[in-house]
Amino acid sequence: MGGNPVRALRVALVAVVCGLVCALVVGLPGCSSGPPAFDKPPVRVVCTTTMVADMVKGIGGDRVTVDTLMGPGIDPHRYQPIAGDRQKIEGAHLVFFNGLHLEGKMTDTFEKSRGRIRGYAVTDGIDKAQLRHAEVDGGEHDPHVWFDVMLWSKCVGTVKDALTALDPAGKDVYQKNADAYLKELEALDKEIRVELARVSPQENRVLVTSHDAFGYFGRAYGFDVKGLQGVSTASESGTRDVKELVDFLGKNKIPAVFTETSVPEAGLKTVLDACKRDHGHTVQLVGGKDALYSDALGAPGTSGETYAGMIRHNVKVIVTALSK
Numbered sequence: 001m002g003g004n005p006v007r008a009l010r011v012a013l014v015a016v017v018c019g020l021v022c023a024l025v026v027g028l029p030g031c032s033s034g035p036p037a038f039d040k041p042p043v044r045v046v047c048t049t050t051m052v053a054d055m056v057k058g059i060g061g062d063r064v065t066v067d068t069l070m071g072p073g074i075d076p077h078r079y080q081p082i083a084g085d086r087q088k089i090e091g092a093h094l095v096f097f098n099g100l101h102l103e104g105k106m107t108d109t110f111e112k113s114r115g116r117i118r119g120y121a122v123t124d125g126i127d128k129a130q131l132r133h134a135e136v137d138g139g140e141h142d143p144h145v146w147f148d149v150m151l152w153s154k155c156v157g158t159v160k161d162a163l164t165a166l167d168p169a170g171k172d173v174y175q176k177n178a179d180a181y182l183k184e185l186e187a188l189d190k191e192i193r194v195e196l197a198r199v200s201p202q203e204n205r206v207l208v209t210s211h212d213a214f215g216y217f218g219r220a221y222g223f224d225v226k227g228l229q230g231v232s233t234a235s236e237s238g239t240r241d242v243k244e245l246v247d248f249l250g251k252n253k254i255p256a257v258f259t260e261t262s263v264p265e266a267g268l269k270t271v272l273d274a275c276k277r278d279h280g281h282t283v284q285l286v287g288g289k290d291a292l293y294s295d296a297l298g299a300p301g302t303s304g305e306t307y308a309g310m311i312r313h314n315v316k317v318i319v320t321a322l323s324k
């Protein structure tokens, strides 16, 4: 181990020199190319996640075209930018991402494109006091805000304002669409509260999933939430996490646990086998077409292809499994 010190020094020197040259080139007037100029619609938008894309499509309507980097079933915590992603974000008029370190491995790409993109974290509009504390991929807040529908609605303003600033002629359209999107979210929130009330008594309101994506859901709708992995899937669950969860399921006779579309279910299967062995308690593994949508919407044609569809699907699955 340790490597060749001469080679390491050479690599370091090359990196420093490259950095200086780049800084100089970018710093020279006329040498740096800023974000692409906008003339008339469509506004070319790149979004990271499908949830963000749903909001941008809703507010942008016919005035935008949306390209989404992380499609259905893609885990944003582990997403490594692929060839062409950087050209896409630098070619877009606007870039919207979730922020709060959800897209942990894209930080470098955004950093490299600094000055050449108009990038907005949609969660910037949320008052920090409303965020859950969680140490995740270099951040200090839980990024899964879309699972509290009314908290997610606080992101609408950032998208509407960014679109309006770039394309002032569309101001009225963006305002009207944003108002309609907000109304839909309010109605959705009311609707799922009625549905979720069917899971009672309180000790049945326990949501165990592959990773800790549902903290905001639990806080907003009154569920105790536990994930096998932490808030990010980028760290593996340890044997202590497994043992704790096995004992929790066994002692509390939890009837069901839920897999997620963007996380492999093998980890949860191990937990259920151990629960049967150590506590003689069988837990239902809710998965397959009933897997919860966590960090990505569903493919076109599935129940989770829109944001509202994702939330409704999850609520239906949760109510069915826990109200037995």
Ligand SMILES: [Zn+2]
Pocket (backbone or CB within 6 Å): 077, 144, 211, 212, 213, 231, 232, 233, 294, 295
């Ligand atoms: Zn997640």
